[in-house]
Amino acid sequence: MAKLFVVGTGPGAEDWVTPKALASIEASTDLVAYGLYLDLLGDVCNGKQHHDLPLGEEIGRARLALDLAASGKTTALISSGDIGIYAMATLVFELLDQQLQGKENHPEWLDVEIEVVPGISAMQAGAAKVGAMLGHDFCTISLSDLLTPWETIEKRLHSCGQGDFVVSFYNPRSKKRDWQINTARDILLQYRPASTPVLLGRQLTREDETITYTTLGELHSDDVDMFTLVSVGNSESRHIVNGEREWIYTPRGYKKKL
Template identity: 70%
Template sequence: MTQLFLVSAGPGDAELITPKTIKAIEASSDLVAYGLYIELLGEICRGKTQHDLPLGEEVGRARKALDLAAQGKTTSLISSGDVGIYAMATLVFELLDNVLAGKENHPEWLNVKIEVIPGISAMQANSSAAGALLGHDFCTISLSDLLTPWETIVKRIHSAGSGDFVVSFYNPVSVKRNWQLDTARDILLEYRPTSTPVVLGRNLTRKDHRVRIMRLDELKATEVDMFTCVSVG
């Protein structure tokens, strides 16, 4: 049985990469990732065959990793943050489910041994940058409506607001989607005071990282990009 590691690169600081991630990459002949993630891992990727697929090709990355592993190549599929949080692990297991359901004709994938290696998420890094933001009950909500209907996302934001959860928003904006965060802010303002603290962490733990703290009523989507984690206290 061949091996596929689903690897978490962490938020960006090389010192936050787990020893188990390093061992998995050292054991791999092939690495599959968005190129930036390989750059973040640095020297430990040297000498490996690298398969760089751009943003938007997430399913292609998962397929590539399964194909390589099924061919007998020990492979690491790399995500930033935690590979199991809005990341590549889900896509790999969905593809395997499709094989079992007869929707994919890749029985060889079922012979691949898979190990998921957790890591430090952007949400955790953002909390640490602010002190201890996640000291009580919290939740995460992705604002991307590519796979989840916007109506469902709205219900979740209302539930988080009425339940008084600390909320970390993933995928707050994109090139084609820049209005959801402002709507999410307005929904939370139905339940929270305007003075509720918001932490914006961009490129967390990396050399060019930036952390800003503002009031909830000051939050604007124009001040956020796809590399920003938004946490509402």
């Protein structure tokens, strides 16, 4: 049977790739991805047919992966992080949905066996680097308005603030979008203190990784780029320091029992 693995390979470092993801890639003959993701994987990609499509060609990557699998090639569609979080998995199923609605002309896609293999997301990697930031209810919000209207994003920011969720921001800034993260900060400041701890995790788990501890009041777009994960604590999140070591954690409510 035609087989497509939809694989998340984690935040970047080889030892953060799950055994299941490695096994799926090893079982494949063809790999479809943005080239950087294949470079980060190293030797596990050797001997495979690489199909490298640039950023901005996400729909093309999903189509190609389905086409390759439907032709009988065991294929892995690869993305960093968790491929089901702001990534390629949703496009695969959206294309299948379009086919079922008669809006595509690829009935062969429906015969492809699809297995989604999750990966460690950037927000998980960042939270682990600083301690236990996701210890209580949390959400993620993408600040990119390329596919989602800003009005919708703004409603979600207010809902996050009202619900007092820890929040991880994806796509916080790009060359053409430099104001959204400051606007998000200002909205959250309506609901939680300026002293709320914030993590800036750049190039998480990679060789040039940097971890910066700051606060919501001090958060600024000048300190953020497209490779940065921004995680903002809730009103109870704590930044604690022990000599040269420091952590952020979000209490779950055990204090009354301690």
